[in-house]
Amino acid sequence: xxxxxxxxxxxxxxxxxxxxxxxxxxxxxxxxxxxxxxxxxxxxxxxxxxxxxxxxxxxxxxxxxxxxxxxxxxxxxxxxxxxxxxxxxxxxxxxxxxxxxxxxxxxxxxxxxxxxxxxxxxxx
Numbered sequence: 046x047x048x049x050x051x052x053x054x055x056x057x058x059x060x061x062x063x064x065x066x067x068x069x070x071x072x073x074x075x076x077x078x079x080x081x082x083x084x085x086x087x088x089x090x091x092x093x094x095x096x097x098x099x100x101x102x103x104x105x106x107x108x109x110x111x112x113x114x115x116x117x118x119x120x121x122x123x124x125x126x127x128x129x130x131x132x133x134x135x136x137x138x139x140x141x142x143x144x145x146x147x148x149x150x151x152x153x154x155x156x157x158x159x160x161x162x163x164x165x166x167x168x169x
Contacts, residue, residue, distance in 0.1 A: 126144070
């Protein structure tokens with residue numbers, strides 16, 4: 046949650062020194078919020094309430110969060126390939142064969158993932 050204490054640009058830099066223990070304590074507080082260190086300190090200085098960030102649910106299936114993140118990266122790569130092709134990139138036979146192979150592997154991974162999730166959560 047971003048806080049704005051005025052429309053005026055922030056140009057003044059304020060520095061401070063902390064002991065290692067103080068820095069560790071500050072880092073623990075920052076991890077519980079969605080704020081940067083600067084935003085958190087402005088909230089404390091100006092008396093704005095600081096709320097803890099909502100905790101994301103942890104998946105009971107080991108590695109499911111990493112798998113979902115990997116799907117996101119794969120989707121990003123596919124979007125980049127599509128953008129390149131749509132902007133006039135040359136689709137030769139080797140590239141087309143490679144894309145077909147990898148899309149087939151991605152579909153197999155998807156169905157294997159759905160099977161694991163379905164077995165855990167049940168099929169509705």
